[in-house]
Amino acid sequence: MKISLGNDHAGPDYKKAIVETLEKRGYQVNNHGTDSSESVDYPDFAHLVAQDVENGVADLGVVICGSAQGVSMTVNKYSEVRGAVCWNKEIAELSREHNNANVICIPARFTSIPQAVSMVETFLDTDFAGGRHERRVGKISR
Structure with a gap:
């Protein structure tokens, strides 16, 4: 499985731990x-991850910034792409x-590095339940 990862200046230490x-x-x-x-623009990295996921270059993506709001809005x-x-x-x-x-x-x-690693592991280990959720997810992209 391929994972695409992008981060701004708030996340290099997080990225290192997650990549390991x-x-x-x-x-x-x-x-x-x-x-x-050093300060960089989060959309530059988030766009690359979203493009990887949308084009099938990566199966899933991980994006990191200070609040996660900017990277979420971008992806x-x-x-x-459905960025969460x-x-x-539990949220992951x-x-x-x-x-x-x-x-x-x-x-x-707003998260620690061990917490972020644990969230990524949970995210990767969890499958989509389908069923009643399929209909709802289908309405997101319409």
Whole structure:
């Protein structure tokens, strides 16, 4: 499975920990994020992740910025992307199970690195439940 990851200056340490975890689990990672804490524009990285997911270059995506709001707004401009702002494992699980989210949006200024890694693992380990949720997800893109 391929995971596309992008982050701004709020997330280089988060990205490093997440990439290490993903690679240990055997995932391929498309790294579009910065490794620096110098200010950069989050949409530049979020667009690359959304394009990877929409075009099938990646199965799922991870985007990180300070609040996760900006990266979420950016990735959700793509019709085949459902980005979910997550701040704990339960939200990460429900966003996959009920909403079939394919990009997790992490707020670096409001979560710890271990919490972010745990959310990504939960996100990847959770399948879409389908059923009654399929109809609802179908209405998102109309």
